[in-house]
Amino acid sequence: MSTSHQRLIVAEKPELGxxxxxxxxxGRAGRGHIRCGDDVVTWCFGHLLELTDPEDHDPADSEWRFxxxxxxxxxxxxxxxxxxxxxxxxxxxxxxxxxVIHAGDPDSxxxxxxxxxxxxxxxxxxVQRLLINDLNPALVRRALANLKDNNDFQGLYRSxxxxxxADQRYGYTLTRGYTLAARxxxxxxxxxxxxxxxTPILGLVVRRDRAHESHEKQAYFELEARLKGNNGKxxxxxxxxxxVPVDERGRVIDxxxxxxxxxxxxxxxxxxxxxxxxxxxxxxxxxxxxxxxxADVSRKFGLAPDRTLAITQSLRERHKLITYNRSDxxxxxxxxxxxxxxxxxxxxxTAPTFNRAVAAGDTSIKxxxxxxxxxxxxxxxxxxxxxxxxxSLSTDEARIYQLIARAFIAQFHVPERxxxxxxxxxxxxxxxxxxxxxxxxxxxxxxxxxxxxxSATSKDDELERDLEWIETGxxxxxxxxxxxxxxxxxxxxxxxxxxxxxxxxxxxYVKDPRIRALLIEKDSEKKGEHGGIGTPATRSAIIAQLxxxxxxxxxxxxxxxxxxxxxxxxxxxxxxxxxxxTALWHEQQKQIERGxxxxxxxxxxxxxxxxxxxxxxxxxxxxxxxxxxxPCTACGKGRLxxxxxxxxxxxxxxxxxxxxxxxxxxxxxxxxAAAGK
Numbered sequence: 219m220s221t222s223h224q225r226l227i228v229a230e231k232p233e234l235g236x237x238x239x240x241x242x243x244x245g246r247a248g249r250g251h252i253r254c255g256d257d258v259v260t261w262c263f264g265h266l267l268e269l270t271d272p273e274d275h276d277p278a279d280s281e282w283r284f285x286x287x288x289x290x291x292x293x294x295x296x297x298x299x300x301x302x303x304x305x306x307x308x309x310x311x312x313x314x315x316x317x318v319i320h321a322g323d324p325d326s327x328x329x330x331x332x333x334x335x336x337x338x339x340x341x342x343x344x345v346q347r348l349l350i351n352d353l354n355p356a357l358v359r360r361a362l363a364n365l366k367d368n369n370d371f372q373g374l375y376r377s378x379x380x381x382x383x384a385d386q387r388y389g390y391t392l393t394r395g396y397t398l399a400a401r402x403x404x405x406x407x408x409x410x411x412x413x414x415x416x417t418p419i420l421g422l423v424v425r426r427d428r429a430h431e432s433h434e435k436q437a438y439f440e441l442e443a444r445l446k447g448n449n450g451k452x453x454x455x456x457x458x459x460x461x462v463p464v465d466e467r468g469r470v471i472d473x474x475x476x477x478x479x480x481x482x483x484x485x486x487x488x489x490x491x492x493x494x495x496x497x498x499x500x501x502x503x504x505x506x507x508x509x510x511x512x513a514d515v516s517r518k519f520g521l522a523p524d525r526t527l528a529i530t531q532s533l534r535e536r537h538k539l540i541t542y543n544r545s546d547x548x549x550x551x552x553x554x555x556x557x558x559x560x561x562x563x564x565x566x567x568t569a570p571t572f573n574r575a576v577a578a579g580d581t582s583i584k585x586x587x588x589x590x591x592x593x594x595x596x597x598x599x600x601x602x603x604x605x606x607x608x609x610s611l612s613t614d615e616a617r618i619y620q621l622i623a624r625a626f627i628a629q630f631h632v633p634e635r636x637x638x639x640x641x642x643x644x645x646x647x648x649x650x651x652x653x654x655x656x657x658x659x660x661x662x663x664x665x666x667x668x669x670x671x672x673s674a675t676s677k678d679d680e681l682e683r684d685l686e687w688i689e690t691g692x693x694x695x696x697x698x699x700x701x702x703x704x705x706x707x708x709x710x711x712x713x714x715x716x717x718x719x720x721x722x723x724x725x726x727y728v729k730d731p732r733i734r735a736l737l738i739e740k741d742s743e744k745k746g747e748h749g750g751i752g753t754p755a756t757r758s759a760i761i762a763q764l765x766x767x768x769x770x771x772x773x774x775x776x777x778x779x780x781x782x783x784x785x786x787x788x789x790x791x792x793x794x795x796x797x798x799x800t801a802l803w804h805e806q807q808k809q810i811e812r813g814x815x816x817x818x819x820x821x822x823x824x825x826x827x828x829x830x831x832x833x834x835x836x837x838x839x840x841x842x843x844x845x846x847x848x849p850c851t852a853c854g855k856g857r858l859x860x861x862x863x864x865x866x867x868x869x870x871x872x873x874x875x876x877x878x879x880x881x882x883x884x885x886x887x888x889x890x891a892a893a894g895k
Contacts, residue, residue, distance in 0.1 A: 224256040226315035227348065228308060228332055230322045233542075234350065235261035238321060241358040250307045258311055266305045267295040267334050269386050283875060284398045284836065288391040288828035293383045293817070295334050309339040320368050321348040325595040326811075329371050330378035347371055351595050352551045353541075373811035380810050380817045381803060384824045388799075389413045391828045396789070399840035402873060404857035407842050410786055411767050414799050415752040416760045419717075421795030422724065423770050424779045424787045426712055433708030438469035440702045441476045443483060443650050445643055445694040449687040452694075454643060454650035473701060479648055480699040488645030490692040493685075495639040502628035502662040504548035504587050505598035507746055508754035509718055511621065516714040518669075519617055522772070523718060523758030529618050530599070537611065538604050539568065540622055544755040545596035548587070548746050555588045558630065560603040565623045567605040569616075572623060575665055579630030587629050592745045600626045624665055631662035639685040645696055654685035712777040714761075721757050724797050725749020736801035751797045785842045791831070852879035 229235035235252065239245040242254035251260040272279035272291040279286060297305050312318060318341055322328030336345065345368035350361045392412035400410055441456035456479065458464050463472045470476055506514070511530070512523040521529075530543035559581050566576040587598065601623050608616040635658040643650045660667070688694075712720070725737040725748060737749035752760060764770045769783030779787070787795055806823070809815045848869075850856040856873035858881050871877040 224316045225258070225319060226311050226317070226343075227257060227259045227319040227321050228335065229259065229261040230328055230331055231264065232261045234321060234353065235259045237353040237355070237358050238348075238350070238362070241355050241362060250304050251311065258315075260308055260311055261304075262308075262331060262335060263301060263304060265331060266298060266301040266308075267338055268298050269383060270294045270296050272390065282394050282398055284395065284402075284832075287395050287398075287832045288825055289387065289394070290825065293379065293821070295338055297338075305335070305339070308335060312336070312339050312341045312343070315341075315343045318343045318345045319348050319365065320345050320371075321350065323595040324349040324351050326374045326378035326381075328595060329374040330382065333368075333375045334379075345369075351593055352553065352597055354551060354553045354557065357551060357553050373813060376817055377807040377811040380820045381807055383817070384803065384821060385414050387821065387824060387828065389416075392794070392831065395832050395835050396786075396840055399835045400842050402856065403839055403841045405840075405842045407782060407786075409767075410840075410842075411763070412790070412794065413760070414803070415756070416764060417790065417794050418724070418751055418797045418800070419721065419757075419760060420764055420769050420779065420783055420787055421790075422720065422727070423712060423717070423777060424784055424795070425727075426709060427779050427784075430708040430711055433706070436465070436471075436706045437473075438465060438471050438704050438706065439473045439476050440470065440704060441480055442700055442702060443643075443645065443696050444698040445488065445645075445650070446697045447688070447692055447694045451697070452641070452652050452654075452683075452685060452688070454641070454652040457642075457649040457651050459648065469704070473703075476701045479646075480701055483645045483648060483696045484699045485696060486646050487693050487695045488643045488650070490641060490688055490690050490694065491644050491649070492640065492642040493688045493690045493692070495637050495686055497635070497658075498638050499633040499635055500661075500663075501586055501633045502631060503625060505550065505600050505625045505629070506622055507545050507548045507598060508543060509546070509722055509746065509757070510548065511599060511618070512754075512758060513715040513718045514621060515618060516718065518621075519614070520775070521614065522762065523714065524762040525614075526618065527755075527758050529612075529614050533611075533615055533619055533622075537606055537615070539602055539606050539619055541598075541600055541602060542596045543599055545599050546744060546746060546754045547592070547594045547596055548598045549590075549592040550588050550597045550600065551590045551593050552584075552588050553590070554597065555584055557603065561601055561626065562630070564603045564605050565601050565627065568601075569608045569620055569623055571608075571620070572627060575624070575627050575631075578664075579627055580632070581630055583630050583632070585629040594744060628662040628665055631665065632659065634661040634663045635659040637686065639688075641685055641688050643694055645694075652685060654681055654683040656684050656686065657682065713775045714772060714777055717761070717777050718757065721752055722746060722750040723748040724751055728797065728801075730798070733798050733801045736805050737797060740801065740804045751800050782842065789840050789842065791834075794831075850877060850879050853877035 227235070227238055229238060239252040239254055239259045242257055242259070245252040245254045245259075251258055270291065272289045274296065275291045279289060279291070318336060320329075320332045320336065322332035347366040347368040347370070348361055349366065350358055389412060393409065396410040396412060400407060442453055443456070444451060444453050456470075456476070458468065458470050462470055462475055465471050508527070508530070512526045515521050515526045516523065527543070530540065533540045534543045562576045562579065562581065566573050599622055601619070608619065611619060637656045637658060639654045641652050710716070725734045728734040728737060728749070734749065741747035741749055761770075764783070765772065768780055769786065771778060771780050793799060806815065806820050810817060810820060848858050850858050850871040850873065853871060853873055853876070856871040856877055858869040858871060858879070869881040871879040
């Protein structure tokens with residue numbers, strides 16, 4: 219294989235590499251690359267490298283010991299075992315390149331992913347940056363004609379590297395610290411896993427559970443009046459006067475006062491003080507990003523987020539029926555609009571159930587979804603122009619494909635049109651209000667008419683009823699009045715859907731205004747996020763890990779913390795269980811990006827925090843629950859807890875390494891095999 223080429227383009231993913239090669243033209247495919255004249259296009263398969271582990275630098279760190287915490291080791295990368303072949307190919311191609319073009323995703327993670335590969339293989343050629351967030355051929359060609367200097371993006375690389383290294387140090391050190399301290403106290407709970415995003419998610423669930431369980435019901439009351447005129451009747455609700463006692467949400471808390479007003483208005487005639495009707499429109503829902511898709515799939519079909527991710531991966535890679543499935547964006551570029559007829563035709567061929575919906579659409583409609591300003595590193599998840607067959611898909615694959623397809627079809631249906639009416643009536647000096655609506659044209663909602671559990675068809679504020687017969691100045695008589703007893707409800711337990719949605723906007727639970735502002739600023743360029751933690755691509759895996767660890771559980775539709783999860787949560791400092799760390803790190807990452815501080819300075823600060831936390835754990839210890847493990851008679855301090863060794867399960871003293879006593883895992887005698895320091 220010849221390596222004498224002028225330009226080497228290194229894409230983040232194979233599909234991006236193929237799109238670039240198609241835009242260049244005259245491509246000749248080879249193993250792991252495509253040659254286009256003097257240009258060669260190759261690609262990564264996502265991450266080819268991973269950060270080294272502490273034991274890669276010091277074998278002593280392979281043994282979990284409290285006296286070696288916090289862990290410290292150089293920031294370096296190593297090949298992922300099953301990616302070496304492609305990495306070796308890139309190394310050979312780089313050696314013959316006159317110019318290298320970095321074609322990672324146009325965000326900090328994309329910059330990091332390809333940059334680490336180029337550095338690892340020893341690239342010495344000048345590097346340019348290719349920014350592509352849409353595989354539309356016209357946009358790819360435009361990007362190729364507008365290359366940037368990769369040096370301008372080194373701040374993004376440093377910022378992402380700092381975050382990645384800090385996450386690893388934080389998780390490794392605190393996981394070992396808490397686990398070892400718990401074992402020393404005799405806990406047999408296993409590994410106590412701590413992570414910058416994982417642990418605040420646990421905190422979110424624990425706090426919601428406790429808010430629900432500690433809720434004390436408070437009574438409040440509503441007053442309803444039935445008002446009748448010559449042309450009809452309506453039920454209206456009382457709007458409290460300023461002198462009527464209300465709670466913090468404006469709900470009346472004095473039943474006696476409402477009973478007095480009810481008696482006063484019963485049989486009285488009131489005057490309509492306001493009657494207004496406005497034409498309104500509801501645009502179709504935006505296409506899906508991963509988070510909104512996972513939420514809807516959970517709500518409709520009960521599938522776990524990681525299962526939805528796996529299914530979309532299959533739809534994308536195996537069937538090639540949808541675009542990039544890990545997107546955090548719900549918008550499409552304006553250049554994608556001309557391709558819509560081909561995509562709609564493919565949908566109709568793949569899922570004939572949509573034939574009528576596609577035929578009823580209008581491809582000249584350009585919905586709010588087609589807005590290049592809001593497209594981030596990726597555009598929304600939509601069907602491709604590839605024809606397939608739902609008959610060849612699994613049940614879950616077909617369900618999810620059809621959800622994605624329907625959201626795309628909806629972009630070419632007119633908005634829902636309706637008339638909304640608001641009426642206010644004064645009866646004996648008291649104001650009563652009612653709202654109604656009349657649907658003129660359901661528009662895109664026809665596609666969702668049988669869908670009762672979808673975020674796109676959430677309940678409208680106005681009741682479907684015609685109040686347009688009411689006019690200002692009209693007289694209405696109160697034929698009935700009644701006081702309705704109500705009581706406050708606790709915040710509901712999380713469902714998988716509501717948890718996912720909350721992870722995109724956890725800032726609303728943050729009390730510190732500075733931290734809240736930092737979280738919101740972090741997502742300022744993402745339309746679907748508002749102070750969230752994690753990413754759409756990582757949240758499902760983190761939730762799955764919390765379930766696997768036994769910290770949270772999904773029972774029926776509820777997602778709740780387990781006793782173990784709560785006990786572990788309560789041993790952790792608030793800084794670990796709240797999203798503050800993400801906000802504070804983001805602030806420092808921006809400083810790294812601007813060159814105002816260094817990676818090393820940031821990691822030193824993280825190390826100082828970890829040292830403080832390890833010292834605290836050492837002083838205070840960690841006790842999760844009473845242990846059933848037998849006491850260690852060798853030292854008289856520890857307990858013989860279950861451990862896994864090369865030959866299977868055994869029992870070892872929780873005071874290890876101070877006490878090295880071990881015992882057979884089976885049997886009640888627990889004969890000690892060894893003891894001492």
